[in-house]
Amino acid sequence: MLHSIQSAAFYGTILLSGVVTAPKASAASAEDEPVPVAIPASPSSVAEPAMDTPKAAKKRTIGGAGLDTQAVTVGGAADVGDSNSEKDWGFKFKGFMRAPMRVGISRSVPPANTSSDVHQNDLQFHSIPVTPDGNYTRWAFTNISPGPWAELLFQYGNQQVMMTTSIASYNITSGGWRELQDQLGIDRAFITLKFPEALGNLGGMAWDVGIFSNRYGAMGKYDGGEYETYLIGRTRLAGATATADLEVSDDARLIFEGGIGAKVDQQYQTYKASGSTYSATYDYPTWQPYPGNKVQQGTNVLAHFHAGAVLAGMLTLQAHYIGSFVKDARWNVGTTGGTSGTYPTDGSVPGYGYIQIGGLDLKLDGGWRGDGYLGYSYVKAKNALTINDSIEVLHSQGGWQLAQNYFTDGNGAIHSVAGQYTFSLAAMMMRPRPFWGQAADLTIRPFFMFNKVTGTTGGTQDVTKLKYGLDTIYSFMPMMAVGLRFDRVNPNMSDGTQTFTVFSPKLIFRSEFVTHEMIVLQYSYYHYGSAYTDPSKSDGVMPWPFGQFATVSTAKLGMQPDQHVVTLYANMWW
Numbered sequence: 001m002l003h004s005i006q007s008a009a010f011y012g013t014i015l016l017s018g019v020v021t022a023p024k025a026s027a028a029s030a031e032d033e034p035v036p037v038a039i040p041a042s043p044s045s046v047a048e049p050a051m052d053t054p055k056a057a058k059k060r061t062i063g064g065a066g067l068d069t070q071a072v073t074v075g076g077a078a079d080v081g082d083s084n085s086e087k088d089w090g091f092k093f094k095g096f097m098r099a100p101m102r103v104g105i106s107r108s109v110p111p112a113n114t115s116s117d118v119h120q121n122d123l124q125f126h127s128i129p130v131t132p133d134g135n136y137t138r139w140a141f142t143n144i145s146p147g148p149w150a151e152l153l154f155q156y157g158n159q160q161v162m163m164t165t166s167i168a169s170y171n172i173t174s175g176g177w178r179e180l181q182d183q184l185g186i187d188r189a190f191i192t193l194k195f196p197e198a199l200g201n202l203g204g205m206a207w208d209v210g211i212f213s214n215r216y217g218a219m220g221k222y223d224g225g226e227y228e229t230y231l232i233g234r235t236r237l238a239g240a241t242a243t244a245d246l247e248v249s250d251d252a253r254l255i256f257e258g259g260i261g262a263k264v265d266q267q268y269q270t271y272k273a274s275g276s277t278y279s280a281t282y283d284y285p286t287w288q289p290y291p292g293n294k295v296q297q298g299t300n301v302l303a304h305f306h307a308g309a310v311l312a313g314m315l316t317l318q319a320h321y322i323g324s325f326v327k328d329a330r331w332n333v334g335t336t337g338g339t340s341g342t343y344p345t346d347g348s349v350p351g352y353g354y355i356q357i358g359g360l361d362l363k364l365d366g367g368w369r370g371d372g373y374l375g376y377s378y379v380k381a382k383n384a385l386t387i388n389d390s391i392e393v394l395h396s397q398g399g400w401q402l403a404q405n406y407f408t409d410g411n412g413a414i415h416s417v418a419g420q421y422t423f424s425l426a427a428m429m430m431r432p433r434p435f436w437g438q439a440a441d442l443t444i445r446p447f448f449m450f451n452k453v454t455g456t457t458g459g460t461q462d463v464t465k466l467k468y469g470l471d472t473i474y475s476f477m478p479m480m481a482v483g484l485r486f487d488r489v490n491p492n493m494s495d496g497t498q499t500f501t502v503f504s505p506k507l508i509f510r511s512e513f514v515t516h517e518m519i520v521l522q523y524s525y526y527h528y529g530s531a532y533t534d535p536s537k538s539d540g541v542m543p544w545p546f547g548q549f550a551t552v553s554t555a556k557l558g559m560q561p562d563q564h565v566v567t568l569y570a571n572m573w574w
Contacts, residue, residue, distance in 0.1 A: 062194055062206045062245045065257035065306035065318055066216040067223070069192065069208050069241075072096040072151050072573060073168070074223045087158065093574075094153040099172060100569030102145045104129025104562030129565045132500060132532060132542055133489060136228070139395050139405045139451070139465060140541075142487050143228045144504055144524055145567040148172045151187075162192045164212075181290075188212045203246040203253070211238045214259060216306065216320050217361055217393075219373040219420040219447065226447045226471065227395075231375045231418045232320045232359045234392040237261030237302055253310040255318070260303045263390055267297070292400040295385035295410075298328030298353070302390045316363040324391040325354035326383075353383030353410065355391055355399060364421075368431040372421040377414075380455075384410035394451065412456040420447040437475075437514040445471040464493040473508065481508040491541060497531040498541050517572035524565040532561050 074096050104126040128134060133142040151168040166189075171182030190210025198205040208214075217232030219225025239261020246254040301324070308318030361375030379393060379402075387399030394416060396402035403410040426441035435441075448468035456462050469487035476482070485504040492498050506522035531541050542561060 062196060062204045062243060063253070063255060063310065064206070064243045064245075065255050065308055065320070066214050067218050069164070069190070069212050069214065071222060072153060072166075073213075074098070074149060074151070074228070074573075089156065089158050092153075092155040094155070095151055096571070096573040097150045098146060098569055098571035099148055099150075099175070100146060100567055101127070101175075102129055102147075102569075103127045103566050104131060105564040105566070106130070106560060106562040124562075126562055129562045130542075131526060131561050131565065132528075133487075133502070137395055137397055137401050137404075140467070140489050140491055141227065141229070141395055142467070142469070142489060142502065143226060144485065144487060144502055145522070145565055146228075146569065148175075157192075160194055162194075163190075164192065165189045199244070199246065202248075203244065205245070206243045207240060208259075209240045211264065212241075213237075214241055214304065216304075216322070217359060217375050217377060217418075219375075219418060221365070221371050221422075225373065225420045226445070226469065227418075227449060227467075229395045229449075230393055231361065231377045231416060231449075232393070233304075233322045233357050235259075235261065235302060235304065235322070236263075236389055236392065238264045239302075241304075251312045255306070255308045255310065257306040258304065260301070261390075262299065262301045263388060266299055266388065292385060292388070292398070295383070295400075297388045297399075298326035298386050300324050300326055300388050300390040314364065314366055314369075316365070318361055318363075320357070320359045320361070320377075322357040322391060322393075323354065324356075324387055325352075326386040327352050328386075353386035353399065354381070355384055355387050355393070355402065356380045357391075357393060368424070368427040368435065370421055370423040370427075372419070374419040375417070377416045379414040379416070381407070381413070382411055386410075406451075406453050407456040407461045409457055412461065413454050415452040415454065416450065418447075418449040421445065439513065440477070441475045441513075443473045443475075447471070463491075466490050466493055475508075475513060478513045479510060481510075482506070483508060495531070497529040499529045500532060501527045516574055517570070519570045520567070522567040524567070526561065526563050526565070528561060528563070 072094060106124050106126070108122040108124050128147075129145065131145075133140045133144065135141060136147070147170055149168075149170050150172060151166060153164060153166050155162055155164045157163055166187045168184040168187040169182060170184070171179045173183075188211060190208055190212040192206065192208050194204065194206045196204035213234055213236055215224070215230055215234045217230045219227070219231070224230055237259075239259060241257065241259030243255065243257045246256075248254055302322065304320070304322040306318055306320050308316055310316045357377055357379050359375060359377035361373065364370065364372035366372070377393075381387075381399065381402060384399030384402050384407075387402075389398035389401075391398070393402070394405070394414065396405050399410055406412060406414055422443060422445045424435065424441055424443050426439060427435040430439075446469070448466070451465040453461060453463050453465070467487070467489040469485060471483065471485040473481050473483040483506045485502075485506070487502040487504070488499065489501075490496070490499040502524050504522055504524040506520055509519040509521075510517060
């Protein structure tokens with residue numbers, strides 16, 4: 001025990017000396033969430049001006065209920081533009097890129113129905129890795145080994161009006177193949193109008209109009225957090241969102257936000273005649289987006305409302321509602337293979353369906369106290385297979401993925417609680433001096449997500465899900481840091497065979513303590529429950545690249561998931 005105390009004291013002394021003796025650096029203009037070393041100072045840590053010093057007029061800004069629409073999707077903060085005047089127009093270019101190499105390593109298990117040269121315990125290499133947490137649109141996703149992503153934002157305007165367009169892709173073709181579904185092209189195009197004095201001394205208003213996304217229930221400060229998902233929801237619509245930011249006192253602001261929109265168009269399924277009826281076909285070419293599972297998606301209309309309070313610039317408490325619904329009995333015969341006077345069966349007509357989401361969340365922007373998120377959401381779905389990706393929630397883009405993750409027929413409800421907290425030891429030790437990551441630091445980040453599925457047909461899919469983890473990073477020199485992440489994932493808490501655990505040590509290389517780029521070399525070790533290692537049981541728990549809703553079953557292949565994964569990636573935001 002005494003030895004442990006001495007070791008802790010010795011480590012604390014080294015870390016403290018690194019913080020105190022580090023040269024003072026000017027505050028960075030923005031933080032990089034993927035490298036959690038830059039934590040802003042708490043407002044209370046700034047020295048108060050003398051009583052006889054006149055206060056400068058405070059520049060009013062307008063905050064929103066979700067993440068900034070003018071920011072890149074992953075990492076990095078947004079700003080208002082190049083110009084300092086509402087009359088001066090300027091151009092701005094922002095972006096984010098991440099380019100990974102991911103290799104999974106395992107031992108072979110020969111299929112029972114083959115006499116090939118595959119032998120027992122041969123080393124196997126897979127790129128991308130065969131793991132249960134590798135698919136972004138499945139519940140088990142952990143984001144341990146992130147995939148490729150590139151996003152470029154082009155903006156023109158001033159502090160009052162700004163045009164934003166984006167180009168995005170999660171397929172970088174030179175290192176893979178040209179998967180056209182992954183080439184998102186021009187992903188957003190909208191105009192933002194800001195009127196900080198619209199409500200006089202009380203506050204201002206802002207509007208986003210065009211084709212864009214609002215993101216609510218994000219556990220990260222600038223993105224979706226460690227699991228890269230949204231507890232309340234992310235919209236993908238053409239429409240408008242209005243925000244009112246009211247300053248009721250020096251330490252309290254109220255935020256009201258609401259919007260409405262719809263999809264620009266809708267993809268139709270194709271059907272083949274079978275006697276006097278039609279049945280859906282799924283022989284789509286790889287370049288064509290998948291239109292959903294079994295049921296024709298209809299025209300989605302979505303509305304959302306949010307209200308919250310910001311206290312002392314530190315705590316933000318908000319209530320949310322999002323509703324996406326289909327009420328569409330039309331049928332486009334010409335695009336589905338039908339002829340005049342013949343239609344698919346009534347069960348294939350979109351008809352009526354909805355996904356409704358309500359929730360509460362609390363965000364902490366506490367300076368040396370850390371950054372945190374805690375939220376609850378309730379998702380209610382009826383005929384969710386008719387809903388397209390106008391709404392993304394809990395790893396599911398649209399209704400057919402929500403059904404894939406939680407209830408196969410699209411009817412049910414989900415109670416969810418999620419949280420994340422980032423603590424910097426150096427920021428606490430340096431208080432009240434502001435700390436911007438300019439010295440040695442140890443950051444600790446626990447995170448979790450809990451889901452309880454209820455109300456499924458006959459209760460057959462009512463399950464409880466839980467995943468949690470801890471990510472630690474020690475930045476001991478400007479150019480290098482070391483980290484260790486632990487994850488535990490249980491898709492069904494009543495069945496321990498479906499649980500798996502991951503340990504991921506990593507090295508981080510960069511040019512300075514506070515910078516916009518990093519290179520990460522990481523190794524991950526997976527420990528699986530028997531549901532993953534027994535091919536006869538794994539079809540329902542191995543979503544990537546085989547298994548449930550895929551083309552080949554893992555049982556037929558004798559496939560087991562990779563136990564070792566090596567990841568090397570570079571990312572940068574600007």
